[in-house]
Amino acid sequence: MQNETHFINRSGWLRAAVLGANDGILSTTSLAIGIAAASETRAPIVLAAVAGVVAGALSMAAGEYVSVSSQSDIERSDLEREKKELDEMPGAEHEELSQIYISRGLKPDLAREVATQLTAHNALEAHARDELGINDMTQAKPLQAAIASALAFLCGGALPLLVALFAPVQHMVLYQYCCAIIFLAISGTLAAGAGGSNKLRSIVRICVWGTIAMAASALVGYFFDVNVS
Numbered sequence: 001m002q003n004e005t006h007f008i009n010r011s012g013w014l015r016a017a018v019l020g021a022n023d024g025i026l027s028t029t030s031l032a033i034g035i036a037a038a039s040e041t042r043a044p045i046v047l048a049a050v051a052g053v054v055a056g057a058l059s060m061a062a063g064e065y066v067s068v069s070s071q072s073d074i075e076r077s078d079l080e081r082e083k084k085e086l087d088e089m090p091g092a093e094h095e096e097l098s099q100i101y102i103s104r105g106l107k108p109d110l111a112r113e114v115a116t117q118l119t120a121h122n123a124l125e126a127h128a129r130d131e132l133g134i135n136d137m138t139q140a141k142p143l144q145a146a147i148a149s150a151l152a153f154l155c156g157g158a159l160p161l162l163v164a165l166f167a168p169v170q171h172m173v174l175y176q177y178c179c180a181i182i183f184l185a186i187s188g189t190l191a192a193g194a195g196g197s198n199k200l201r202s203i204v205r206i207c208v209w210g211t212i213a214m215a216a217s218a219l220v221g222y223f224f225d226v227n228v229s
Contacts, residue, residue, distance in 0.1 A: 018191040020060050020149035024156025025187060026210050028052045029180040030217035032164050036172035037218050042164070045172060049164045053157035061150035068142040075134050082127050093127065094119055100130050159183045177214055184210045 031052040035045050086093050094115055101111035118126035128134040160176060160183070167175035184206045192202040 017148040017152040018187070020057075020064075020152030021156035021187050021191075022184065022206055022210075023060060024053065024056060024153035025159060025180055025183045026213050027056050028157040029160040029163075029176050029183075029210075030214050032160050033173050033176050033214055034217040034220050036164075036169075036176065037220075040169065042169050042172075045164045045169070046161070049157075049161040053154065053161055056157055057150045057153040060153045061146045064149040065142045065146035068145040072142055075132075078132050079124065079128055079134065082132065083124055086123050086127065090119075090123075093123070097126060097130065156183070156187065173218055177211075177218075180210060180214060181207055 028049050032045050032049045035048040039045060082093075094112075097115040097119065098108070098112045101114050102108055106114065115126075160180060163176055163179045164172070167179075185203045188202040188206045189199050191197075192199040
């Protein structure tokens with residue numbers, strides 16, 4: 001038999017990495033476009049891009065750590081509650097597990113036998129997986145999510161920063177937009193490949209929303225019409 005390839009075990013870090021990379025590209029590009037639309041010199045654009053990359057990476061790391069920690073706290077609390085219920089009313093918990101298997105299609109006698117064997121093997125693990133939906137592959141990992149998000153943001157944000165450093169200032173908005181679409185398409189392709197999902201759908205989704213974000217940023221710069229020098 002051949003081993004099947006599954007991607008769900010990557011969901012934690014992959015979600016954070018995709019969010020970080022795309023946000024790094026989009027937010028840094030949008031910031032650079034907004035300043036470029038109101039500036040005739042390179043220095044303010046580069047400064048804005050550098051500030052955006054540094055602040056964004058730190059913000060993404062902190063945000064991911066706090067949000068995923070909250071999820072982890074909820075999971076831990078539910079597991080503690082489930083452990084207490086298993087100690088205080090094992091019969092009711094056994095019946096609850098049996099009903100879960102019956103609802104999934106097992107005959108009552110077989111469902112109760114499965115519940116009995118899984119409870120004997122590891123009762124808390126069985127209830128965590130089948131009642132609460134918590135398992136090792138999808139369990140929240142705050143530090144992993146924070147690191148993946150920050151590093152991905154730095155990598156994504158470095159790309160529009162390079163454009164800000166080397167693209168012609170007089171056409172900076174156009175260069176930033178075109179390069180960002182290419183970067184986002186590559187990011188969408190890599191993310192879809194790592195997650196085993198449809199590549200075209202991933203590319204179209206991120207490029208459409210990226211265009212909207214960058215267009216809004218450019219309008220801000222043109223609307224205020226401030227000459228930043």
